[in-house]
Amino acid sequence: MAEEFEPKIVAFLCKWCSSAGSDLAGVSRMEYPYNVVPITVMCSGSISPLYILSAFSRGADGVLVSGCHPGDCHYIKGNFYARRRIALINKLLDFIGLEPQRFQMSWVSAAEGTKYTEIIKDFVKELKPLGPQTKLGRDL
Amino acid sequence: MVSLEDLKKEAKQILKENKVKYIIGYKKSTNGLMPVPAFIKEPEEVEKLVWDPTCVFNLTRYLVDEKRRKTKEKEPDERPVGLVVKGCDSRAINILLQEKFINREDVYLLGVSCENTGVLDEKKLTKKIKGEKVKKVEFDEKDNFIITTQEGKTKIPAKEILANRCLECKANFPVIYDVLLGEKAKRSIDNPFESIEKIESLSTEERWTFWKKQLDKCIRCYACRSVCPMCYCDECVADTISFAVTADTTAEEKAQKIKWVEKSPVSSENFIYHMVRAIHLAGRCIDCGECERACPLDIPLRFLNRKLEKEAKELFGFEAGFDPDQPSLISCFKDEDPEDFIR
Numbered sequence: 001m002a003e004e005f006e007p008k009i010v011a012f013l014c015k016w017c018s019s020a021g022s023d024l025a026g027v028s029r030m031e032y033p034y035n036v037v038p039i040t041v042m043c044s045g046s047i048s049p050l051y052i053l054s055a056f057s058r059g060a061d062g063v064l065v066s067g068c069h070p071g072d073c074h075y076i077k078g079n080f081y082a083r084r085r086i087a088l089i090n091k092l093l094d095f096i097g098l099e100p101q102r103f104q105m106s107w108v109s110a111a112e113g114t115k116y117t118e119i120i121k122d123f124v125k126e127l128k129p130l131g132p133q134t135k136l137g138r139d140l
Numbered sequence: 141m142v143s144l145e146d147l148k149k150e151a152k153q154i155l156k157e158n159k160v161k162y163i164i165g166y167k168k169s170t171n172g173l174m175p176v177p178a179f180i181k182e183p184e185e186v187e188k189l190v191w192d193p194t195c196v197f198n199l200t201r202y203l204v205d206e207k208r209r210k211t212k213e214k215e216p217d218e219r220p221v222g223l224v225v226k227g228c229d230s231r232a233i234n235i236l237l238q239e240k241f242i243n244r245e246d247v248y249l250l251g252v253s254c255e256n257t258g259v260l261d262e263k264k265l266t267k268k269i270k271g272e273k274v275k276k277v278e279f280d281e282k283d284n285f286i287i288t289t290q291e292g293k294t295k296i297p298a299k300e301i302l303a304n305r306c307l308e309c310k311a312n313f314p315v316i317y318d319v320l321l322g323e324k325a326k327r328s329i330d331n332p333f334e335s336i337e338k339i340e341s342l343s344t345e346e347r348w349t350f351w352k353k354q355l356d357k358c359i360r361c362y363a364c365r366s367v368c369p370m371c372y373c374d375e376c377v378a379d380t381i382s383f384a385v386t387a388d389t390t391a392e393e394k395a396q397k398i399k400w401v402e403k404s405p406v407s408s409e410n411f412i413y414h415m416v417r418a419i420h421l422a423g424r425c426i427d428c429g430e431c432e433r434a435c436p437l438d439i440p441l442r443f444l445n446r447k448l449e450k451e452a453k454e455l456f457g458f459e460a461g462f463d464p465d466q467p468s469l470i471s472c473f474k475d476e477d478p479e480d481f482i483r
Binding site: 049050053054057070077080081083084085086087088089090091092093094095096097098099100104105106107119135136137138139140 | 339340344345346347348349350351352377400402404406407408409411412415416418419422444447448451452455456469470471473475477478479481482483
């Protein structure tokens with residue numbers, strides 16, 4: 001039997017909320033798929049479009065950007081900037097023909113370990129039928 | 141109508157009064173129909189100036205070079221540069237002002253109206269007249285261009301040979317100027333985003349096939365970047381070079397020299413390059429269409445920028461190039477920005 005496709009997800013998590021949220025999921029021993037590679041950044045507002053495109057170009061099947069809920073940002077308004085920027089990248093990726101399911105954003109607070117696991121579970125479920133992402137993968 | 145005589149008179153006047161260092165305008169080229177940029181320093185030289193539908197270039201780009209030159213000079217000439225601007229060029233000026241790249245007193249703007257029409261697309265014109273040699277193209281009162289060939293004058297409806305960007309232009313007159321020539325006549329357009337909506341209506345896979353075919357052509361000559369008045373970064377992510385990592389290379393050096401995009405003109409890298417360029421121009425692109433015109437491989441680059449222009453307008457109600465005092469698109473936010481895509 002052929003092995004089931006396991007998508008690789010790169011998750012950019014903000015240090016103050018989402019990363020702590022994923023930590024909570026870990027220390028609470030919640031189970032969630034192992035497909036995700038978390039990368040902690042200082043703020044969701046610090047995520048450059050280049051990070052996302054690079055992740056895709058180095059073979060990520062899906063990219064998740066996660067930050068604090070609006071109003072909860074450690075830097076007061078970083079996630080508001082992120083929201084604008086990510087909205088534009090989202091539209092652009094869709095426009096050039098990347099499947100819209102491959103790029104997602106979420107708000108996860110430090111207390112929402114359960115929400116984090118749910119998001120990862122859903123994400124993996126959505127990515128599985130799509131197969132590997134080859135569109136933006138580096139073909140050098 | 142813009143009277144060329146008035147333009148020359150204005151130009152002569154400001155040169156005589158020593159108000160400007162020099163004037164950047166258009167002059168007839170030695171070969172062919174399309175004009176070339178003219179740098180006019182002496183009042184006598186203003187006779188060279190031309191203004192007709194063949195003046196397609198966005199001369200704002202020269203302000204970027206001018207600023208670089210000025211910073212290197214020991215005793216820079218502080219007088220402004222005179223510049224002939226069309227509607228789209230004047231919006232580019234607004235962006236440069238908004239980003240504090242130039243100051244208002246650095247430029248003296250001779251605004252020319254596009255006479256309710258716009259500028260032509262050289263390729264469309266060649267096709268239209270089937271390779272005949274065109275001597276002159278003029279504006280006409282009623283949305284036509286008067287074309288003079290060896291066989292005489294013909295009138296062609298402007299719509300047939302207008303550049304694509306002009307067909308969707310929101311303001312075909314300067315929005316910022318010191319002197320305005322011609323009227324502020326606004327042409328009515330049914331749907332400024334018509335061409336974009338055509339692509340949007342395709343399915344995801346069809347869109348992918350379209351862009352794959354287009355961007356595969358790219359040879360990474362960076363003509364789009366060189367010609368763009370907004371691409372003025374001193375260092376571009378596309379230029380990151382590989383460097384030798386030795387024992388004493390600091391972490392900071394490594395972080396600053398990440399190679400985001402490979403230089404090889406292969407499909408995946410072309411995608412990254414063009415998407416990064418599109419994102420960097422989001423809320424700054426004023427749709428002068430120069431990238432598309434300069435592209436030697438006819439990649440419809442305008443669509444990428446246009447798409448983000450559309451989204452900026454629909455999602456955030458943002459329009460670039462009309463108000464130099466508004467904050468730039470991604471350096472501001474509103475509480476009610478859409479977040480329906482966020483979980």
